[in-house]
Amino acid sequence: MIDAPVSPNAAAAAVTSPPAMYRSRPYVFRDARELHLRASRLPPRSALSLRSIGAALVLLGAGTGVAAATGRGDRVAVMSSARAIRMAHQVPSARQGKISSRHGAPGTTHNIPPVMQPSASAHLTLLKIGDSLAEELGFGLRDVLGSNHNVSIIQDAVGDTGLARPDFYNWPAHLAQELAADHPRGVIVMLGGDDGQGFSYRGQTVRFGSAMWHSIYAQRVGSMMSEATAAGAHVIWVGLPIMRSAFFSSEMAQMNAIFSAQAASHPGVTFVPTWNLFANAAGSYSAMLPGPTGRLELMRNPDGVHFSGAGDDRLATAVVHAMDIVWKVHL
Secondary structure (H helix, E strand, O other): OEOOOEOOOOOOOOEOOOOOOOOOOOOOOOOHHHHHHHHOOOOOOOOOOOEOOOOEEEEOOOOOOEEEEOOOOOOEEEEOHHHHHHHHHHOOOOOOOOEEEEOOOOOOOOOOOOOOOOEOOEOEEEEEEEOHHHHHHHHHHHHHHOOOOOEEEEEEEOOOOOOOOOOOOOHHHHHHHHHHHHOOOEEEEEOOOOOOOOEEEOOEEEOOOOHHHHHHHHHHHHHHHHHHHHOOOEEEEEOOOOOOOHHHHHHHHHHHHHHHHHHHOOOOEEEEOOOHHHEOOOOOEOOEEEOOOOOEEEOEOOOOOOEOHHHHHHHHHHHHHHHHHHHOOOO
16 A cells, blocks of 8 residues: 655754764765765855754644654754745655655565664664765765664765666675675665666667666666565665756656656655755756755755755755654654
8 A cells, every 4th residue: 555645845944963973884985086076065064954853744734833843852843834834945845756655465575564763772774875866865864863873874875876787886786785784674775867878688779768778777676676675674765856957857857757656566665756855946956945044055066966065964854754754753
């Protein structure tokens, strides 16, 4: 059964808290490219960036207040409807689908054990994989969840990788190793930014965007989902954002359609769209978007593809919020 759709980002409440390193393993820059990527973030993170938050809103009815749980202990604030509406506009709901999760019927092979509320006696291990956009998501997750000592995040994204070229990097094989070694309860996937290309399949050249390409790529996506859920892990598949290039955006939209469709047919998998999260009120790409204080902040890097520090946190906040809702936990 598919859960009732919910908006991924009703609002966000900013709190100040210094980031901390992950407990499972320290974050290690894989190469000089990633080190430069991290060092060149624009603008520098501010005390008011989206840090250590997992905001969840419960609408209490027209004209009433809105309760926003920050996801950190007993820090709960009650805001006026007007302020909640302003914040909701700052973090728009996604155009390309809504958060949805499919669960298998009791007794089936897809009846994955639920994620328990993280605590000292029930530690939660998450595995995050993907490409360079996933690397940046990892920076945001460090900010958002860094102070939660009951959650460990294994950072295993690799830039310039995807599912189109397993001859270059074989994600299914690598995922199998990680699942066997770390036994994560949740797997966070964000990839596809490098997959807008053709590939060779059984000696045949497959053109990007063709019916054959869509069929093979969808099969690879579904295989990754099944691989993780068969190991007992819940999957959060993060959609690709709108890009500055209209052509590149059209490629990302094709990938998102596949991700969303496959997630809907795989129990234990949740698709989290991010398209409008990085679009302006008109639905167009914008590098500058309102931050948690309402002031415009730079969310994207000059290449029109990657995220700034504030963008990392914006993305991670949406992902954590989705986990809170779908897994019924409080991260």
